[in-house]
Amino acid sequence: MSLSSVTIVGGGLAGFTTAKELRSRGFTGAITIVDPEGLPYDRPPLSKGYLLGARGAEAIQLTKAEWFAENRVDVVSGTVAELRPDQGEVVLEDGCTIAAAAIVLATGGAARRLPIPGGDLDSVLELRSREDADRLRALLRPGTRLAVIGAGLIGAEVASSALRLGAEVTLIDPVDPPLAPAVGPELARRLHDMHAAEGIRVVTGLPTGITRDGGEHYVRLASGETVAADVVLAGIGIVPRTALAEAAGLAVDDGVLVDESQRTAHPRVYAVGDVARTRLPDGTLMPRAEHWEHAMNTGTTAAAALLGHDRPEHGAAWFWSDRHGVHVEGVGSMTAEGTTVLREVDGVPTVAFRLDPDGYVVGCAAVDGGTAVRAARRMIDRRIKADPADLANPAVSLRTLAR
Ligand SMILES: Cc1cc2nc3c(=O)[nH]c(=O)nc-3n(C[C@H](O)[C@H](O)[C@H](O)COP(=O)(O)OP(=O)(O)OC[C@H]3O[C@@H](n4cnc5c(N)ncnc54)[C@H](O)[C@@H]3O)c2cc1C
CATH class of the missing domain: 3.50.50.60 (FAD/NAD(P)-binding domain)
Structure with missing residues (x-):
């Protein structure tokens, strides 16, 4: 054509x-x-x-x-x-x-709006565009109380950035830990625990309504708890x-x-x-x-x-996220049928591999482990089989396994 x-x-x-x-x-x-x-x-x-x-x-x-x-x-x-x-x-x-x-x-x-009373208040912020970011940035000062609803990728990044800007951050999510489907439960736990360790107040709870009184917002939770905040941001997909x-x-x-x-x-x-x-x-x-x-x-x-050209080939789906000074990457699927193999350093999980029932790597996620994810991607794309014991052993080079 x-x-x-x-x-x-x-x-x-x-x-x-x-x-x-x-x-x-x-x-x-x-x-x-x-x-x-x-x-x-x-x-x-x-x-x-x-x-x-x-x-x-x-x-x-x-x-x-x-x-x-x-x-x-x-x-x-x-x-x-x-x-x-x-x-x-x-x-x-x-x-x-x-x-x-x-x-x-x-x-x-x-941005998905919160399907709760008050979720449609124009002062309940979202982050999708540069204008949204400008609006949020202008409100964040040292001491600003920010409630972030949703601790997935964007919510967690905003919470981390706001903390660095001096805000007092409360991070609310009904799921504990969030992100398990993307990075597996072990890395999700590690990443979620970082928020509290860095000074964020982490609340596990389901928001049921938001009210505003002057400049003050109140986020009600199903537990009966109320979180007061100057600024509320929803990051729920x-x-x-x-x-x-x-x-x-x-x-x-x-x-x-x-x-x-x-x-x-x-x-x-x-x-x-x-x-x-x-x-x-x-x-x-x-x-x-x-x-x-x-x-x-x-x-x-x-x-x-x-243009009628051949379809380009792309590798397994990949994403990254940054928070609290660490870099997270994921490739393939961490929810596919199979088992998970963890690579730990000093007892801390750093890489999670998802293996299908035949033992092939189908997903991988890592914290500060871009090289591991690149190697896993190669294993996924080329159907290279690796011994789970080698995947788990931090002394074994993943690059070599992916060759
Ligand atoms: C805050 C934030 C952080 C992110 N961080 C990461 C990350 O760390 N890693 C990662 O892998 N991904 C990340 N993402 C996701 C990634 O940015 C998106 O997947 C990507 O932007 C999608 O690109 P897109 O072109 O499909 O859509 P978009 O970037 O959303 O662009 C769609 C465009 O369409 C325009 N539009 C809509 N309707 C109309 C219309 N009727 N007429 C004309 N124009 C219209 C909009 O104005 C918009 O500019 C992030 C996204 C956000 C918002």
Whole structure:
């Protein structure tokens, strides 16, 4: 198919990567990225360096502003209100239309609101955009009482950053420890315990309501306890932004359903990044991924598919997170059927491997163990079998095992 134009709805990492990859693969047609937030920027720093003030707005841009003119990629600051793939266009909220021989949906997700009374208060903050981070940053001063609801990846990072900014942080989650599905229960325990050790008040409990009295917030818990806070932030996950796809009649099930080449059921529409969910040829629905590398990989894949190129190969799913000065990484699945092998240093778990019933590594997570995760990824991708005793033994080089 010879394409005249590709319009990308959403300029996050997935949308931007699609544009970049289209150009690097030689596409010469028109490329437009539409996003109300303007030039693409990176989100992971929003809970880390950007929130801490160590990196500014320019430092988190995905590329220099000149790149867009140099590569003839138009960035339109606007919101797409309707997809019209059959007419080859998208319609913006202001009524303008943009030609779109193909459409790539890269709308990401919106922060999930707390489904409790008071959860919709405008002073209950979320962290998804640079504007959200600016708002939170402006409220965090030494001594500010911050209640973070949700101790998963983003909640834990915000709690850690806020502590460094001098805030008095209470971290609330009904699950103890959170994150076990992502890193396994042993590392999840270790990571969660770090919060209290660093000076965060950790509360295991289910929030049931939030009230505000002047500048004061009260988070009520099912136990009857109330947490008072100046600032409340909810970090309880995202909801994929699928409204445009649904209105266009595309199949949606916790994400816009796509095949392994990011194609939706409509031949002119693709979906990438956090908003997309893969349905395998046998109908199996994969869990929707919400990680940085996945956003990039799906953008690359969509660009290849749009141009009729072979599907690029990507390794097992990978993510990272930073908190309290430690670096966490995970690859593959820690919830797959099988057993867990721990590698401990001085009795402290540092790497967890998930082995399937045949003994193959299918998942790995590590605290300050990037090399281990890279080795595990190679074992997963190449189906390299390793002896569990070697995996557990810190004296055995994982790099050697992965060869
Ligand atoms: C605070 C934070 C920290 C994170 N940290 C990590 C981390 O440490 N490690 C990791 O692996 N992942 C991390 N992530 C996740 C990672 O950033 C996301 O997976 C990635 O940003 C997803 O990219 P995306 O392009 O699919 O969506 P997004 O980055 O969400 O971009 C979607 C874009 O679509 C735009 N949009 C929405 N609707 C419309 C519309 N109708 N018209 C036009 N534009 C629209 C939005 O304005 C937005 O810019 C973090 C995310 C956040 C928010």
